[in-house]
Amino acid sequence: MQTHPKKRIDIIIEMPLLRRITERFDKAGVSGYSVLPVVAGRGQTGAWSAGGQVSDVGQMAAIICIVDAGKADAVLDEVFAVVKKQIGFVTLSDVAVVRSERF
Amino acid sequence: MQTHPKKRIDIIIEMPLLRRITERFDKAGVSGYSVLPVVAGRGQTGAWSAGGQVSDVGQMAAIICIVDAGKADAVLDEVFAVVKKQIGFVTLSDVAVVRSERF
Amino acid sequence: MQTHPKKRIDIIIEMPLLRRITERFDKAGVSGYSVLPVVAGRGQTGAWSAGGQVSDVGQMAAIICIVDAGKADAVLDEVFAVVKKQIGFVTLSDVAVVRSERF
């Protein structure tokens, strides 16, 4: 099957910040994104777990965004403006997709 | 540690379609797959969120499937037969595994 | 944007084993990890689903850990000591990060 190279951006970010990031995505003109729950973790600021939590503070979410390689840098810039002040991080990797025009 | 190259298939698909996709996986003879929840997202058909939803319609799930590179194309064909009529998409990427015989 | 290559380790492992794996991560000196829920799947030991389950037995979790390439092997060794006796598997892939010093 014919595939096309794209970039996958993975972001782990504090839950309360979710709306800010997705607004940035809209600004950067990505075709879409998906949010996955994270239930526990550890980082430099310590360990945490969603279990029993009444509020979202201190909890993380994972965002996945497939973008065209050409757009990746612009998206990273937008995203990083939010992430750098908050708890979280961003990774970039290579993927292939089947329908190129979607992204 | 000695590792072996494999392909990772990531699918984001409407929840109600889950059973159809996994039946296709069985048909394509993959060794296994894992389903992760998605809680929110945006795409060409608009934004959505799982919060407060009573039904699965309009909600997405993420499926991860590690396959042998030789099998990847056959799996993609099977999967795409379902995905192309539905909301969702498929990506392919390279990973390495430790126990090659598992997949 | 300037990026740096890192390794991403993905682990799918039985839920009851989570604490054992994360203790190994601490031992291997990783900077952090994130745990994502898995809600259903199939493997050599059969199909399962989290729906309606009262206990964690037979359920899986996904762990993501971004590490420096130099540390990857040591982490894999630690992790594999737990995974090999249990249901689950490990994959390794390449990612790029923006802030190198984090990992």
Place this chain on the structure above:
Amino acid sequence: MSAGVVATRCGAVSLPWGNRMTLTDLALQNLISPMVLFFVVGLFAAFAKSDLTVPEPVAKLLSLYLLMSIGFRGGAEVAHHGITTQLLGSLAAGVAMSFSIPLLAFVILKRTSRLNPVDAAAVAGHYGSISAVTFAAVTGALNQLTLPFEGYMVAVAAAMETPAIMSALNLARPYRDLSASETGHSVWREVMLNGSVVILLGAFLVGMITGQKGLTTVKPFLVDLFPGFLCIFLLDMGLVAGRGLQHGRKYLTTSLGIFAIVMPLMGAAVAAALSLLIGLSAGGTAVLMTLAASASYIAVPAALRLALPEANPAIPLTMSLGVTFPFNLLLGIPLYISVANTLAKAAH
């Protein structure tokens, strides 16, 4: 729930608010019930972009609870009164409406909207089927007015869930590329075994088998908590409907917006006529009108994603959840009760 009303002629029931309460009074009393007000709180929070959310598993529990409670109580009621010809007549009327309302809806949509035929068929299917929470709301309103209704109406509700799906598929068939579609058989299995249908019918059967004795055992849970659970459920419906309206605004053309209010009224009118025919009580008439007026947002959307994947699911959901449900909850239900009461009196 009702007592003794099914056995006697309905007009003989002296309605406690009979002559005194006007439609406006009724609408007002409905609007200031805790359930409706919590729905408004939810709508407000959604439009104000508050982050208030009912967690998804909790929403699913509330829906499960509602269906269990409605089903069980209906079953216990039928166990009490037995299977009558009126029951069978009501079932037949319900099934007939579920089959035929989509035809009417499809014709209207084709004339008044610019929906493609497959989307029009999907919308039509939603309006033929019913919404369980609207059913819960009308029974709640009737209980507050101490206006009795036939307990077996829950069986009618269950029977109306799925025929509309068959109608929608038939309407869409001429316009589809059938080579690409799944085999009909597995789709029907999935439709009939939709979780919400199974639990409603299952609880109905459990209620029928265990009767009043079973009801006594579970009363503190399935009966006493009902209004409170309904409050949270309607809060959630307000949030979901409000957010759905914002996301789906682009699909809501003027003609579809009007349809989403006129269609319920037409359905209710058909139901009112059939109720007279069957000789339902005022309460029963109000319930059947509400069922006909309500539009599905659980069973039908789920079925159509599988059986009619070309249809855009956001269009009927925005109409059903964003317009028809609030309309019925806020204005429709008091209207239907008022009309039903007038009709029942006129029938004597």
Place this chain on the structure above:
Amino acid sequence: MSAGVVATRCGAVSLPWGNRMTLTDLALQNLISPMVLFFVVGLFAAFAKSDLTVPEPVAKLLSLYLLMSIGFRGGAEVAHHGITTQLLGSLAAGVAMSFSIPLLAFVILKRTSRLNPVDAAAVAGHYGSISAVTFAAVTGALNQLTLPFEGYMVAVAAAMETPAIMSALNLARPYRDLSASETGHSVWREVMLNGSVVILLGAFLVGMITGQKGLTTVKPFLVDLFPGFLCIFLLDMGLVAGRGLQHGRKYLTTSLGIFAIVMPLMGAAVAAALSLLIGLSAGGTAVLMTLAASASYIAVPAALRLALPEANPAIPLTMSLGVTFPFNLLLGIPLYISVANTLAKAAH
């Protein structure tokens, strides 16, 4: 729950259904309780491949609720009656059974099945321990029959949870590659501090400390809602057991299927003998028999994944949840109650 029964000689209690109810009556009455019927609805939905599901966090809440309610009420009961020699005797009997039933089970499995010794030990451990929801079901059935039982039986249930795990590990030890195993210490910690054990004992202590006064405060929640919550819980158990049976069918050889029904009967028989010795009431005897007959599906599987990772968890779970639990719920419990009642009368 019971009142006054612990202090008096048990035969003196006049059972309301004493001579009139046969085993068949009892079995039928049990089968048509809402709880058991909702379990059947769940089983049906699972086998019909319906998508009906109780969300996982809700299932966990139901389990938490059940343990809190059982524990609290047991503690309040003990606070009322004090610690007697009979209580201590029952605790000793429970612990002894939890230790020894796995030995019996292991011997039988080695002779009748083709399980490898480690899997046989794991299965044996499940049958030595207990199932809290089966305990809840027998107490529910006894309450419906207004047949009192000793309130401290919940403490016996808690005490029976973990010794079986120790037995299973001892049985498996000769067959294991011990170099690869984790250190025993941390495993024991994890076993004893399993969430379900902690909440059951914690609620028991809270009940003991706050007594009847505390019980009054939480009665609408922990007591009145119990039958309703049990209905949803059993619906969920039906779904999970049905799906587990489908996935795990391949593990269920004839000999294991028979074992999953015969072993409970043997456990119940041992418990009946011990109950006579201790002088338990008819209700208490029925509870102890049910505990011995039930097989764990929460605490033991969790512990063994950590302590005996070589064992295939699907084998004991399929047997315990797919066969033994339905058997006990549908047939075992009325049988145990009937036998217990006959024994209690015979003892006089």
Place this chain on the structure above:
Amino acid sequence: MSAGVVATRCGAVSLPWGNRMTLTDLALQNLISPMVLFFVVGLFAAFAKSDLTVPEPVAKLLSLYLLMSIGFRGGAEVAHHGITTQLLGSLAAGVAMSFSIPLLAFVILKRTSRLNPVDAAAVAGHYGSISAVTFAAVTGALNQLTLPFEGYMVAVAAAMETPAIMSALNLARPYRDLSASETGHSVWREVMLNGSVVILLGAFLVGMITGQKGLTTVKPFLVDLFPGFLCIFLLDMGLVAGRGLQHGRKYLTTSLGIFAIVMPLMGAAVAAALSLLIGLSAGGTAVLMTLAASASYIAVPAALRLALPEANPAIPLTMSLGVTFPFNLLLGIPLYISVANTLAKAAH
């Protein structure tokens, strides 16, 4: 909840336990309530590293329930008694404390701790605001003592939630790199429309509009289940507080630990003085003291993650949830009730 107490002079209310109960009695009675004991079970389980957990969606439901119940009952109470000058005075006192306690806290923190100014401002904001579950606990304790309090205190609680956030931001401003900060407008929107604020105020309004009649409808759910739901909620709070303390131990210097106990006492003292001024009943005084003494762990942390991202969220959360909440629950509440009672008697 209270009845008739708002209208009369408070001293005139004859307290059922008036002279007989000492502070120690009161503290003991508080400690052996099921709610507090379940909190202790949770703390124990967390420290013993048990895997006991309340699923996150369930914890969110419990919080939603608590706010709905508190809000609704408060609104129904106000509907009953009307809006009085005392109500307005209490609101003013609450808002004033929420604004000013952070200033006091900030000064103390700058002198006694080594927190950077931004973190100090964040902590100060938490202590100016309130904790809804602490409010629930004090009303529960007052109900058990049958000591009435002014029903509108829930409106005071709601009014105290957010001004403290404004104070915290003002305190932090001189020390921030403002170029990097978000625009103030959107932050204020998000703060005022925080889910917990919306549901508390929404339920309050629904209660005010539907009054006693609405309350009757939902009583089995929103009132009768309250103590039971509070038990599970406090079990969860024990687990979360215990685990939070373990993770956040490193932030808890001696000076911050002392602050987390002294600051509540100072807040309570301020509230006691203001209560005398307003002429609150003994119960109302106890509630206002508890509100002032409690520290936020939902609304303020959420707001500050958005408005003050440089602050480390773990520091105030560890103090508020790990130290101040347990202190108030176990010792503070009986102390405040005792002081309030003495003051109310002295005021005559």
